[in-house]
Amino acid sequence: MSEAKNIAVRVEGIRKSYGxxxxxxxxxxxxxxxxxxxxxxxxxxxxxTLFRILTxxxxxxxxxxxxxxxxxxxxxxxxxxKIGYMPGKFSLYQDLSVEENLEFFAxxxxxxxxxxxxxxxxxxxxxxxxxxxxxGALSGGMKQKLALSCALIHKPNVLFLDEPTTGVxxxxxxxxxxxxxxxxxxxxxxxxSTPYMDEASLCERVALIQNGTLLGIDSPEHxxxxxxxxxxAVKAENMPRLISVLRALPNAHxxxxxxxxxxxxxxxxxxxxxxxxxxxxxxxxxxxEVLPIKPSIEDTFMDLxxxxxxxxxx
Ligand SMILES: Nc1ncnc2c1ncn2[C@@H]1O[C@H](COP(=O)(O)OP(=O)(O)OP(=O)(O)O)[C@@H](O)[C@H]1O
Numbered sequence: 001m002s003e004a005k006n007i008a009v010r011v012e013g014i015r016k017s018y019g020x021x022x023x024x025x026x027x028x029x030x031x032x033x034x035x036x037x038x039x040x041x042x043x044x045x046x047x048x049t050l051f052r053i054l055t056x057x058x059x060x061x062x063x064x065x066x067x068x069x070x071x072x073x074x075x076x077x078x079x080x081x082k083i084g085y086m087p088g089k090f091s092l093y094q095d096l097s098v099e100e101n102l103e104f105f106a107x108x109x110x111x112x113x114x115x116x117x118x119x120x121x122x123x124x125x126x127x128x129x130x131x132x133x134x135x136g137a138l139s140g141g142m143k144q145k146l147a148l149s150c151a152l153i154h155k156p157n158v159l160f161l162d163e164p165t166t167g168v169x170x171x172x173x174x175x176x177x178x179x180x181x182x183x184x185x186x187x188x189x190x191x192x193s194t195p196y197m198d199e200a201s202l203c204e205r206v207a208l209i210q211n212g213t214l215l216g217i218d219s220p221e222h223x224x225x226x227x228x229x230x231x232x233a234v235k236a237e238n239m240p241r242l243i244s245v246l247r248a249l250p251n252a253h254x255x256x257x258x259x260x261x262x263x264x265x266x267x268x269x270x271x272x273x274x275x276x277x278x279x280x281x282x283x284x285x286x287x288x289e290v291l292p293i294k295p296s297i298e299d300t301f302m303d304l305x306x307x308x309x310x311x312x313x314x
Contacts, residue, residue, distance in 0.1 A: 007069075008033040008158050008189035009054065014063035016049050023049040025212040026063070031191060031205075036184050038203030039193040040301070046212040047193040048088055051162045054191070055085040068157040081109055084156035086147050088163040094136030098127055098146055101135050102153060109154030119186060120149045123179055141172035148179065152188075159183070161192040165199065177202050197298035208301050215304040220297055227295035227303055229253060232273055233261040236285040245283060256302065261289075263299060 009031035016024040023046045031037045039047050052058035054067055056076035065072045070079040085091075092101050099113075102124070106113050117124075127145050130138065135146060144164060151159060161180075165173040177199065180190055192203070200206045201220045208215040208223070216223055236242050239262070246255045246264055251272075253265040266272050277290040295303075 006033050007031070008035065009037075009065070009067050009191065011050075011054070011065045012063055014050070014053060014060045014065055016046075016053065016058070016060050023212050024053075024060075027209075027212070027214055028063075029207055029214060029217050031189060033189055034184065034187055036180060036190045036192070036202075036204050038200050038206040039191060039209055040195075040197065040200045040206050040297070041193070041209035042195055045209045047209060048162055049212075050209075051085070051087075051160050051191070051193060055083055055160050056080060057085075081154060082157045084151035084154070084159040086151040086159075086161045086164055088166065092135040092143060092147055092150065095134060097132050097134055098138070099131040101146060102149055105150040106153045111154050113153060116153055116155045119155055119183075120152050122182060123152075124149045140168050141175070144168055144172065144176060145179075148176075152183070156188065158189045158191070161190065163193055163195065165194060165196065173199075197296065197301060200297040206297070208304060210301075210305050210308065213308065215301070215308055223297060224295050224300050227300045229265040229269065230271055231293050231295050231299060232264045232266075232276065233258070233289070233291045233293045234264050234276065234280075235261045235287070235289040236280060237287050238285065242280070242285060245280070245285075249279075254303070254306065258298070263293075264290075 007030050011030070012028050014024050014027045027050060039050065041047050049058065053060050054065055054072055056072050056079055059073060067079055068082040070082060072079060093104065096104060102113050123145050127138070127142050130142065135143065138146065148164070165176055168176065180192065184190060203220065205217060205219050206223065207217040216226065234242065234246065243255060243257065243262055246252055246262060251267045253267045255262055255264050264276070271292060273290045273292055277288055280288045
């Protein structure tokens with residue numbers, strides 16, 4: 001039973017379909033108590049479905065899950081006071097003011113704003129000057145802070161944040177992650193889903209999800225260590241031609257656009273940057289750059305997806 005103390009979330013073989021659509025195809029993982037855990041995947045990967053199951057709003061077809069040691073199906077009622085949930089679409093009452101929203105969420109859980117104010121203080125103080133403003137009239141960043149305050153006001157053990165930074169500007173995104181780090185210091189376990197790969201590096205461990213399947217779970221550092229080949233960032237004038245020339249190379253393994261560069265891997269394991277540069281110059285490309293680089297989470301994700309895709313029949 002000492003295990004239950006250290007594991008905040010346990011997911012075992014969860015499957016969920018919507019009609020013919022298999023949204024989750026047998027997902028298993030564990031999150032440790034006090035961990036900041038990221039669920040990273042593109043739109044439609046199954047992140048919201050998993051969060052809805054773990055927050056007792058949706059029943060799985062198969063499998064089992066517990067949060068804070070409580071079964072999400074058998075004991076859903078008891079679980080609700082132990083979890084906080086910030087859904088992807090804002091859950092606030094648009095016609096209620098900032099303070100009315102907060103008081104409402106506190107009362108639903110039989111508590112008061114004063115009782116747990118300490119936990120939300122740092123976040124709520126930033127929107128307190130607007131406490132009489134209707135939630136519907138707040139900016140995206142302010143709505144996000146209010147939604148987070150509302151999800152925390154009953155002092156949950158485990159907090160689920162479904163794409164909290166989608167549609168939020170870069171500054172607010174950064175501030176948001178700083179707030180999460182502070183919350184973690186209070187001992188709250190945090191599961192956060194995001195389609196932004198760069199946010200993965202801010203989590204202690206991440207699970208990569210694609211088409212209802214987990215591609216990998218590890219620390220961001222260990223995930224990128226799984227990348228098995230030398231990786232090169234390649235740039236030149238005439239990028240559309242560059243991509244087709246590189247893809248036609250017999251030794252090309254992968255070539256894809258990545259910001260202003262192409263990311264290239266070769267079938268051979270050796271550093272081929274010099275050879276590649278000379279080849280492109282001979283082909284008439286101007287301003288050729290070929291730089292050996294460290295793979296990011298996104299590179300690793302694409303690589304795992306490709307490997308999985310080869311053996312996946314949906
Ligand atoms: N109520 C529903 N009815 C039918 N299909 C659904 C329903 N909800 C989700 N799906 C489908 O299940 C798959 C997983 O959806 P889910 O919302 O869990 O993904 P997601 O990773 O959260 O992405 P998004 O950010 O787009 O919500 C998608 O193909 C989606 O279209």
